[in-house]
Amino acid sequence: QVQLQESGGGLVQAGGSLRLSCAPSGRTFNTYNVGWFRQAPGKEREFVATIGWSGGTTMYADSVKGRFTISRDNAKNTVYLQMSSLKPEDTAVYYCAARRGLVTQIQNDYNYWGQGTQVTVSS
DSSP: OOEEEEEOOEEEETTOOEEEEEEEESSOOTTSEEEEEEEOTTSOOEEEEEEOTTSOOEEEOTTTTTTEEEEEETTTTEEEEEEOSOOGGGOEEEEEEEESSSOOSOGGGOOEEOOOEEEEEEO
């Protein structure tokens, strides 16, 4: 069982930046692919970005390409989502999730999920 914990959310003005972190409790993470997903009020949860276990493969939703960067530091057992040029439409609860095997954007393929962290972007 992998328990994930997100941190780094908060309130930021449009155009600002935030860095989210995702770390597991109780075990290492360096054989897992990790994805970030988000859910805005009244909307379905959607894919944001994902990274392979080695960091060599990354994928992004079109809506965040060029603004968000996913990375990982396996020595620190942490995955990051650097978010820049934030827009009000980025407001959502952000979740990290983990799985082994293929790198995928499909949330149902992920086995382990965190509780989420709120990101609010004011205009």
